[in-house]
Amino acid sequence: MSDARPNARGSGVHSVERALDLLEVLGEHSGPMGVTELSSNTGLPAATIHRLAQTLVARGYLRQLRDRRYYLGSRLAALGSRAGAMMGSRAQPLLRELARELQETVNLATLTPDGAEYIGQSAGSHSVRMFTEVGRRVPLHSTGVGKALLSLLPDHDALRLLRPDDMVQFTPTTITTPQQMLVELATIRAHGFAMDEGEMEQGVRCIAVPFVADTYMAVSVSGPAARMTDELVERARVALDAARPQLVAMLAD
Amino acid sequence: MSDARPNARGSGVHSVERALDLLEVLGEHSGPMGVTELSSNTGLPAATIHRLAQTLVARGYLRQLRDRRYYLGSRLAALGSRAGAMMGSRAQPLLRELARELQETVNLATLTPDGAEYIGQSAGSHSVRMFTEVGRRVPLHSTGVGKALLSLLPDHDALRLLRPDDMVQFTPTTITTPQQMLVELATIRAHGFAMDEGEMEQGVRCIAVPFVADTYMAVSVSGPAARMTDELVERARVALDAARPQLVAMLAD
DNA sequence: AGTCTCTTTCCGTATTGTGGAATGCTGGTT
DNA sequence: AACCAGCATTCCACAATACGGAAAGAGACT
Known part of the structure; x- marks a missing residue:
């Protein structure tokens, strides 16, 4: 967190908020997105996106296509x-x-x-x-x-x-x-x-x-x-x- | 994280998984739950539940009644x-x-x-x-x-x-x-x-x-x-x- | 008023997530 | 086939971050 304000609203559990950001960006985009695309849309580094996304995939909240892109999982539905x-x-x-x-x-x-x-x-x-x-x-x-x-x-x-x-x-x-x-x-x-x-x-x-x-x-x-x-x-x-x-x-x- | 196995599958981002646990427990219960009740259902200490729940409330994924109990928020819908x-x-x-x-x-x-x-x-x-x-x-x-x-x-x-x-x-x-x-x-x-x-x-x-x-x-x-x-x-x-x-x-x- | 239960805040600690850089893929092009 | 982007993924040293026991606060009930 180098430049700009630390976090939009900096009071919660950081990684949880980032995970939610991920879900929301994917929700707005209404279509599969890759790590790089998510990275540029959230401002988070690719490595972080990847780690969070894998966690969400493991729990069924995201799903991953063969081409590695992610989309919202049915657990959310x-x-x-x-x-x-x-x-x-x-x-x-x-x-x-x-x-x-x-x-x-x-x-x-x-x-x-x-x-x-x-x-x-x-x-x-x-x-x-x-x-x-x-x-x-x-x-x-x-x-x-x-x-x-x-x-x-x-x-x-x-x-x-x-x-x-x-x-x-x-x-x-x-x-x-x-x-x-x-x-x-x-x-x-x-x-x-x-x-x-x-x-x-x-x-x-x-x-x-x-x-x-x-x-x-x-x-x-x-x-x-x-x-x-x-x-x-x-x-x-x-x-x-x-x-x-x-x-x-x-x-x- | 002392004795008992850390987590069902310990490879993801820990706090994110715990937040998901919270949502799922609330989803299964289909009714409002307090911190203590959530604590006994998830095995997490009350302080941790509270912190995670507040984060989710701030983002609209959980909602809190006046009696302090939590239920699933409309953002999830x-x-x-x-x-x-x-x-x-x-x-x-x-x-x-x-x-x-x-x-x-x-x-x-x-x-x-x-x-x-x-x-x-x-x-x-x-x-x-x-x-x-x-x-x-x-x-x-x-x-x-x-x-x-x-x-x-x-x-x-x-x-x-x-x-x-x-x-x-x-x-x-x-x-x-x-x-x-x-x-x-x-x-x-x-x-x-x-x-x-x-x-x-x-x-x-x-x-x-x-x-x-x-x-x-x-x-x-x-x-x-x-x-x-x-x-x-x-x-x-x-x-x-x-x-x-x-x-x-x-x-x- | 007093007691009990449940929620919230506090704070020192070390566990945990972090992200830049290196590595590994994959699929598109010549 | 071989090459080359442009990705995704893994690594790792660091310290920021979340953790949770304990104490304080808020209600509810007697």
Whole structure:
């Protein structure tokens, strides 16, 4: 670890974090990768990659082709479905219920050190629909769930999670300064819900309601602006508000 | 590392293997576990468990309840679905082979918390053909792959995945009650394959064969009823049966 | 308030992983 | 066949890193 900062977030078990980096890089690439390729994508030396990869192969988390390249192993698929089941089984029925009632995609998200993470989802029935992936992390400043989650925190803590560098302007409506964000958060607290008016992706409208169940959480409904009329948003607000206590009961242990 | 053998297979990166042990123990237990409980299940000292678990929590692979117990995090679900997708591409050549032989669309699917997910596909050569999208999730109760996947589970678990509300009647032949479904699943188990007689979309016929390769999977052949004659269905059954062991070899450990 | 259990932090130690460099493959090209 | 990249893999001396016993802290229960 010569130059630059020692490690992105230097508090955990180093080799474990590196192994996770490996898995994630392979996951994003969606295709087999060789040691050299992995080395340049992670910044780790080839010898280190090789050692970590062999460990993961031995346990079935990676698999190696004859041409020596690696890809994600099926052990991960098995663990993944267990993980999905653990949280899915709790809130999923209610999310599905909401998605059926509103006909748009419903998401459940939680606050993590770097962004809002989707932990549950139920797709609407339209063929053009929002597509979100459970496990995916999205920015806090430019999404409905992100802003809703921030609104649960005192201003002081919210700002600490929003490094100004991270407030990327994705669309013309994206909030890009801490000052604007504080105003927005005050509005969200007053109304009890957050709106995303195409702040992450143009033409996408979203309403998100925050709540606390063990951790900070938010439920949202999102879809193309054409279908997400003020009328539907209002219906969604009422439905999400009604669902909130049930979600708290389901998710808090 | 005093007496007792250091580790089952002592050649990998130690802390990474221990972290994987942790994930696996939690996965098998399918429920939240505390540090002490994990400690007794893995043989690792509590301090070590705590350090590893914190690292995994920071990265989203584990989540912690307010009562401090840990459970599998949604990041694993994300990686798992990627792994599933990659496995699909492993099987692609065989799917293509089958599609060429039978001249109809061949699909590979896996079981997810909300539906069967297509992870591989190879289209038949006819211009009117089934169109399925890799990554798309379809209902369990009204599709060949869905029913085939359900047949792998004990009745009890299968029913839990089938909320009566979700058993939408898409066509006159759609199975809409748990009772009917249990009868159907028994038939599928007896025959070793599932049929879909236009239960999702009228005029579409499908045969699906279930198998287990680390996770629950199914291969299917589907096409317009006009071409999917009993004779072709029988040929497909034989071909899929023959392909099954190869698929298991390709997709499992 | 007091006790018990379980989790978390601390810190000195040496085990363990590290990575640059050397070696060994492999498959593509002339 | 023989050569030559461009890889992956092994080696090894070093010290950074993870380790775990013990102590401190947090809840829960009586």
